[in-house]
Amino acid sequence: MSNSFRTTNSTGLINKDKKINFTFNGTIYHGYEGDTLASALIANGVHLVGRSFKYHRPRGFLGVGVEEPNAMVQLHDGNKSEPNIIATEVELVEGLKAKSQNCWPSVQFDIGEINNVLNRFFPAGFYYKTFMWPKSFWMKIYEPFIRKAAGMGKAPLLPDPDRYEHNYEHCDVLVVGSGPSGLASALAAAKNGARVILAEDKPNFGGSLLTDEVTIGNMSGKEWASDTISQLKSMPNVILKKRSQVFGYYDHNMTVMIERVSDHIENPSKYTPRQRLHYIRAGEVIVSTGSIERPISFGNNDRPGIVLASAAKEYMKVYETLVGKKPIIFTNNDTAYSTALEFIKNDIEPIIVDTRDSSNGELVKEVQQKGISIKFNSGIADTKGHLKINSAIIGKLDSSKESFISEETVECDCICMSGGWTPTVHLSSQAGNKLKFNDDIDAFVPDKKRQKETAIGAANGSFTLNQSLAEGFQVGFDLSNKFTDQNNPTNSPNSNEPSYEKHEKLWCMPLPSGKKPKRFIDFQNDVAVSDVELAIREGFRSIEHVKRYTTLGMAGDQGKTSNLNGLQYVSKIEKKIVPEVGHTTFRPPYTPVTIGAIVGREVGNHYLPTRKSPIHTWHEENNAVFVAAGLWQRPRYYPRGSEDMNSAVNREAANVRKNVGICDVTTLGKIDIKGPDAPEFLNRVYTNAWLKLPVGKARYGVMLREDGMVFDDGTTSRLSENHFHMTTTTAQAANVLSHLEYYLQVVWPDLDVNVLSTTEQWSGIAVAGPKSRDLLSKLFPDVDMSNEGLPFMGLVDSSIDGIKARIYRISFSGELAYEVNVESNYGLYIWKKIMEEGQSFDIQPYGTEALSTLRIEMGHVAGAELDGRTIPFDVGLNSMVSQKKDFIGKRSLSKDAFTESDRQTIVGLVPLDKKTKIPEGSHIIEDNSAVAPIPKLGHVSSSCWSVEYNNPFSIAIIKDGKNKIGKNLYAVSPLKDISIPVEVVSSHYVDPEGTRVRS
Amino acid sequence: MLEIKCPYCGKRSQNEFSYGGDATIKRPQLGEEISTEDWDNFVYYRDNPRGKHSELWHHVSGCRQWFKVSRDTATHEIFDTCKMNEDFNV
Numbered sequence A: 001m002s003n004s005f006r007t008t009n010s011t012g013l014i015n016k017d018k019k020i021n022f023t024f025n026g027t028i029y030h031g032y033e034g035d036t037l038a039s040a041l042i043a044n045g046v047h048l049v050g051r052s053f054k055y056h057r058p059r060g061f062l063g064v065g066v067e068e069p070n071a072m073v074q075l076h077d078g079n080k081s082e083p084n085i086i087a088t089e090v091e092l093v094e095g096l097k098a099k100s101q102n103c104w105p106s107v108q109f110d111i112g113e114i115n116n117v118l119n120r121f122f123p124a125g126f127y128y129k130t131f132m133w134p135k136s137f138w139m140k141i142y143e144p145f146i147r148k149a150a151g152m153g154k155a156p157l158l159p160d161p162d163r164y165e166h167n168y169e170h171c172d173v174l175v176v177g178s179g180p181s182g183l184a185s186a187l188a189a190a191k192n193g194a195r196v197i198l199a200e201d202k203p204n205f206g207g208s209l210l211t212d213e214v215t216i217g218n219m220s221g222k223e224w225a226s227d228t229i230s231q232l233k234s235m236p237n238v239i240l241k242k243r244s245q246v247f248g249y250y251d252h253n254m255t256v257m258i259e260r261v262s263d264h265i266e267n268p269s270k271y272t273p274r275q276r277l278h279y280i281r282a283g284e285v286i287v288s289t290g291s292i293e294r295p296i297s298f299g300n301n302d303r304p305g306i307v308l309a310s311a312a313k314e315y316m317k318v319y320e321t322l323v324g325k326k327p328i329i330f331t332n333n334d335t336a337y338s339t340a341l342e343f344i345k346n347d348i349e350p351i352i353v354d355t356r357d358s359s360n361g362e363l364v365k366e367v368q369q370k371g372i373s374i375k376f377n378s379g380i381a382d383t384k385g386h387l388k389i390n391s392a393i394i395g396k397l398d399s400s401k402e403s404f405i406s407e408e409t410v411e412c413d414c415i416c417m418s419g420g421w422t423p424t425v426h427l428s429s430q431a432g433n434k435l436k437f438n439d440d441i442d443a444f445v446p447d448k449k450r451q452k453e454t455a456i457g458a459a460n461g462s463f464t465l466n467q468s469l470a471e472g473f474q475v476g477f478d479l480s481n482k483f484t485d486q487n488n489p490t491n492s493p494n495s496n497e498p499s500y501e502k503h504e505k506l507w508c509m510p511l512p513s514g515k516k517p518k519r520f521i522d523f524q525n526d527v528a529v530s531d532v533e534l535a536i537r538e539g540f541r542s543i544e545h546v547k548r549y550t551t552l553g554m555a556g557d558q559g560k561t562s563n564l565n566g567l568q569y570v571s572k573i574e575k576k577i578v579p580e581v582g583h584t585t586f587r588p589p590y591t592p593v594t595i596g597a598i599v600g601r602e603v604g605n606h607y608l609p610t611r612k613s614p615i616h617t618w619h620e621e622n623n624a625v626f627v628a629a630g631l632w633q634r635p636r637y638y639p640r641g642s643e644d645m646n647s648a649v650n651r652e653a654a655n656v657r658k659n660v661g662i663c664d665v666t667t668l669g670k671i672d673i674k675g676p677d678a679p680e681f682l683n684r685v686y687t688n689a690w691l692k693l694p695v696g697k698a699r700y701g702v703m704l705r706e707d708g709m710v711f712d713d714g715t716t717s718r719l720s721e722n723h724f725h726m727t728t729t730t731a732q733a734a735n736v737l738s739h740l741e742y743y744l745q746v747v748w749p750d751l752d753v754n755v756l757s758t759t760e761q762w763s764g765i766a767v768a769g770p771k772s773r774d775l776l777s778k779l780f781p782d783v784d785m786s787n788e789g790l791p792f793m794g795l796v797d798s799s800i801d802g803i804k805a806r807i808y809r810i811s812f813s814g815e816l817a818y819e820v821n822v823e824s825n826y827g828l829y830i831w832k833k834i835m836e837e838g839q840s841f842d843i844q845p846y847g848t849e850a851l852s853t854l855r856i857e858m859g860h861v862a863g864a865e866l867d868g869r870t871i872p873f874d875v876g877l878n879s880m881v882s883q884k885k886d887f888i889g890k891r892s893l894s895k896d897a898f899t900e901s902d903r904q905t906i907v908g909l910v911p912l913d914k915k916t917k918i919p920e921g922s923h924i925i926e927d928n929s930a931v932a933p934i935p936k937l938g939h940v941s942s943s944c945w946s947v948e949y950n951n952p953f954s955i956a957i958i959k960d961g962k963n964k965i966g967k968n969l970y971a972v973s974p975l976k977d978i979s980i981p982v983e984v985v986s987s988h989y990v991d992p993e994g995t996r997v998r999s
Numbered sequence B: 001m002l003e004i005k006c007p008y009c010g011k012r013s014q015n016e017f018s019y020g021g022d023a024t025i026k027r028p029q030l031g032e033e034i035s036t037e038d039w040d041n042f043v044y045y046r047d048n049p050r051g052k053h054s055e056l057w058h059h060v061s062g063c064r065q066w067f068k069v070s071r072d073t074a075t076h077e078i079f080d081t082c083k084m085n086e087d088f089n090v
C-alpha cells in the first residue's frame, strides 16, 4: 500500500531518491523530499485527516495550499506541540509527528459525530439561542461544554522552546506572489534599478507556472519561471523570499510577512530561528497573489476525497501524487479540463460532469478527442461513503437548473470540483481598497486604492497569461520609475495558452429528490446552504450580520474558498445582484500566525529592559531582596539570617531613627535645567516661588497638571545663577521631562531654557539618621557639616579620594539626613567607603520598604497619595501653593469643587487595638452596622508598622479629614473580609514640628 | 504602524513617537483673567473630527522635539508635518 497513489512520471518537484519517515495518528508512513504532509498522506491513500468544527463530520483535503479549510492538524508533542496547522502548508521533515484534532477517541470513530446525527439541533445561531438563560448556567455548564465540543486543536501548556526573530526591511517595491504576473513585475522593477523584495508563500517560486501547460517566449512556463528567478537572484537590488507569507497590510504601506525559516530542516542549529517576522515598509506594494478555485455546493460535498480540481492537478504535477484512481471531474467552467487531461496522461479516465449545456473551449475539445464523453447539463446531487467517498449521485439538470430530472449512482474514489476562480484580494482589501464586482468573472476585484498598492494578474481578475504578463511588466516598470531615473522598460515576451470558454453562474446544486443532505459552503466553520437560508429567514439582511450569525467566512480561514459562494447564495435568495449585497471585510492575518513569531525575542529577560544602579552588585552580595520600580531593580530589604520581611524592615527603619542608615536613591529622576530664563520657567512649573532661591540652596517643589491635580514633587537646587538640578520621583521621571519639553517647545518657546535628563549620570546615596552628621564629617573633613555650615536644604561640593561629590542636606525620612551625589561610575566606590566608615556609627543599609515606613510615619506624601486624583489641598500641600504668581494648573484650583471646605484631606489612622495592620486600599466608613450601600468617606493610601510607636499606622485620604481628627471610624477591606476600628490622627505621626530634619 | 516624518530627523516609525493632542489649542496667558467655562474648554474639551486634524507629536525616542502633524483621523493619511514655529504647506 505504501505510496500506492504516486504517479509514474517524475516531472514534479519531489525527490524520490530521498525517503522521509513521518507519523500520522501513530502510524509510520514515508514520503519524499519535497512532499508536504498533505501530499505524502494522499500518496499513502490517507484522506481522512480530521473532524469538522461543529458536526464532527469526517473531513479530508480540499486544497493544496493556504486555501485548505479542513486539514488542520496538531504537530509535534510536548513543548513543541502546535495546534491548527494546515497540513498542506507543512513540508515533510524526518520524524515529523502529526495527529488529527477535534476528535475523540479517534478520527475514525469520533463520539462528537453524534452532533451530525443531531444536526437539527445545531443550526445557525445555535449558541446564541440555546445558551441565553438561565444566566447562572453560563460559567458552570454551557461554557465548559461549548469549549469541549467546539474546540479545534489544543494549545500547549509548556513554554515555547523555539526562537523567533523580528526583522525590519525597507524596499521600493514589494511583490507578493511569484506567479507569472509577480515574476514579470519583479523583473521589470529590478531591471529598472528599484530595490525589490519578492515574497512567495510556497517552497518553490512560480505559482501557476508550475502546473499550467503554457509557453512564454521559447520556453515552457516552468522554465521561464526558473530562468526569471535566476536572473533576479543575480541582481544585488533584489531580495527573494520563499516560504514567506505576507499576511497583513497595515497603515502607510507597512506589511508584515512571516518566514518559515527552519521547520523544514531536519536538525537546525539552536541559533536558527524557527520563524522570522518581517516588518516591510514598502514604497509600493504589488499584489500578485493569484486566485483561489471555488468549490461547488452539493449534497454531502465535504466527504474525504472531494477536492478542488486545481488541487488535484497540483498534487499530480508538483507532488507526483494521485488524489484518486476513479475520479469524477465536476465543473461549471473550462479550467477543470486541464485536471482531466492530467489524469488521462496518467492513464486514468475521468468521468466529467459539466453543469453547462456545452463548451467549445480548446481543453474541452482535447478531452473529447481522447474519446472521453462529457456529461453536460449535469450536476452532482449527493455523495456516499462514510470515511471516504465511494460513489456519487449524478443528476441531469432541468432547463431552469433548479432541479434534477433523473439521477444515477456512479462509483468513484474522488471528486475534483471547480466553481471557477476567485481573485485573492485579501491584502488589497486590508490596505483599504474599495473592491468592485466584476461581472465577467463573478468576483470582486480591487478598485479604488487608499494606499500605494496595485493588484495585477489573477488577483486583479486578469485570468489570461498574456494579460497577466503584460500587466506585470508594465506595472513593475511604472512603479519602479518612481524610485529610479533609469527609465529602462522590459518588454513582455509572447506567450501561449489554451483558450477558455465562459463559466456558468451556478455554484449550488439542487437537492436530490426526496432527500435533504447538507450542502456545505464554508467547510472550516461548518456552514451549509441551509444555515444561510435560516439566517435570512430569521431576518438577518446585512451580509456582515449573516456572516456573524452563521460564522461564514470567519476565523483562521477568512473565507478563502467560501466567501463568494456565500455571497452568491445570499444574492440568489434575496434576488439582489452580488454588488448590492456587498462583501464582508477581510482582516489580517491572511493565514494563522504563531504567537511566538509575533512576540519574537521579547520573552523572558528580553521582555523589558532592566535598569540597575551602579551599586547593584553590592546589594546582591549583601543579600538584598529586589523589587521592580518601573524598569529599575531596587533593594526592597536586606534580611539577616532567618529574618522575615517585617522584622528586617522594622530593624532597618528603626536603625535610621536611632543611628544611621544608607539607601541607594540613584533611581530618582534628575533633570539638568540651564538658561537665563530657568528661574522664570521653574516659577511657572512649580506651585511655589523660585525666583529668589539663592545659589547653593535646594527647595522642595510641587508641580501640577493643568487640571489642578498634583503631577510630581521633588527637590530642586540652584547650582549657579542660571543652572538648576531638578529631581523627580522614580516613577514620573520620563513624564516630567516630556512635560517640561512640552512647555518649553510648544507653550513658551520664548523662554531661553534647556532641559536634559541626567538620571543616569549621577549616583545618589541617602545617608539618614541622628549619627549621619558625624559620619559625613569624618568622610568629608574639609566640609563644615554644622547646622550653620550646611543647614537644612543647603548643598556643598566636596570630594573623597579625588572623586567629586555634591552633598545635599535633604531628607525624605524626616531625620537629619544628607544625600551624596557622585558621578555614576564612582557610585559603588563611594557607597563602600561610606559603609566602611559607617561601621563605627552602626550603619545599616535600608531598602524601599523601610524608606516607605519612614516617610509614612512622617506623613510625607508619595505616589500612593499623588495618584492623579488629588490637588495640593487634599494632600496637605496647600502651603506650597503661591497666591502671588500664576503657574501651570493654578486656575483649576479656584474651581467650585476644588474650594469646597469639606474636600477630602490627608489624615493618619491608628487601629484601636494597636495591632491590626490596615490593608492599603481599605475603604473608610463611619457606621460599621449600616446597610449597604454605605457612604464611603475615603480610602487608605499607605500603611506601615510605625517603628517609632511600635504599632500599625496608615495614611488615608478622607472627606473633611481635618475635622475628623480624634474620631473613631472603620477601615473595611471587603477583599480580605475585615473591618478594623480606627482612630483618626494627624498624618504627621512622628515629629510633627519637623525639628529632627533641622537639628 | 504609521510612518511619521519628524521635521528634524526624517521618516521614522510610529513607535518612536508619542501623541500629544490637538495642536490648535492655545494655552491662556499666564495671569490672564479667564472664566471657568473658557478654562474648562482649554483643559478638557476637544473636537473629535473625522478627517483632517492638526495635532502634536513628540519624538520621544529620537530627538525629543515636539512638532505638528496634519493627519486624516479616518484614513491616517499624513498630509504634512512641520516644526512648532512653522505652518503646514498643505
Ligand SMILES: [Zn+2]
Pocket (backbone or CB within 6 Å): B006, B007, B008, B009, B010, B059, B062, B063, B064, B065
Ligand atoms: Zn526627531
